[in-house]
Amino acid sequence: MHSLENPREDATLIRLEAAEALIAQWTRRHGAARDQLLPLLHMLQEEMGFVGDALVAPIAAAFNLSRADVHGVVTFYHDFRRVPAGRHVMKICRAESCQARGGAAIEAAAAERLGVAMGETRRDGQVTLEAVYCLGLCAVGPNALVDGRPVARVDAGRLDAIAREIAA
Ligand code: FES
Numbered sequence: 327m328h329s330l331e332n333p334r335e336d337a338t339l340i341r342l343e344a345a346e347a348l349i350a351q352w353t354r355r356h357g358a359a360r361d362q363l364l365p366l367l368h369m370l371q372e373e374m375g376f377v378g379d380a381l382v383a384p385i386a387a388a389f390n391l392s393r394a395d396v397h398g399v400v401t402f403y404h405d406f407r408r409v410p411a412g413r414h415v416m417k418i419c420r421a422e423s424c425q426a427r428g429g430a431a432i433e434a435a436a437a438e439r440l441g442v443a444m445g446e447t448r449r450d451g452q453v454t455l456e457a458v459y460c461l462g463l464c465a466v467g468p469n470a471l472v473d474g475r476p477v478a479r480v481d482a483g484r485l486d487a488i489a490r491e492i493a494a
Pocket residue numbers: 419420421422423424425459460461462463464467469
């Protein structure tokens with residue numbers, strides 16, 4: 327039973343219960359051998375949007391692993407988001423070709439235009455800015471992904487357009 331007194335706390339609890347149900351469903355279908363841990367984490371991220379620290383204990387219990395084991399896996403892979411993303415996500419390529427084409431300056435300019443540091447979500451939850459490592463578009467860098475859509479040859483003009491689209 328959830329109270330109406332603290333809706334934020336209730337929402338967190340409901341999300342945790344939903345995640346626990348997904349974990350139970352997964353282990354019923356696929357078992358709880360260690361090789362199922364990564365697929366489970368990917369599924370949780372897909373369904374919940376992130377794999378929060380509150381999920382470490384129930385996952386550890388379901389897989390008969392230590393919390394440190396599960397925490398180690400979640401934090402080792404950069405794919406797993408540990409806090410919810412902003413409404414919009416801009417990823418800037420930090421791999422070699424894009425770096426050679428001015429990626430670092432683009433990162434700095436994007437941070438300034440979007441009002442958020444690399445690797446962070448803006449306080450109002452509007453936008454997350456983070457790194458990605460090669461989008462397979464190396465010849466047309468520096469590149470970015472904006473809400474999953476590739477943007478090639480990112481420059482000041484493109485950054486302004488992106489900021490108008492996602493930062494308001
Ligand atoms: S290095 Fe950026 S897309 Fe490959």
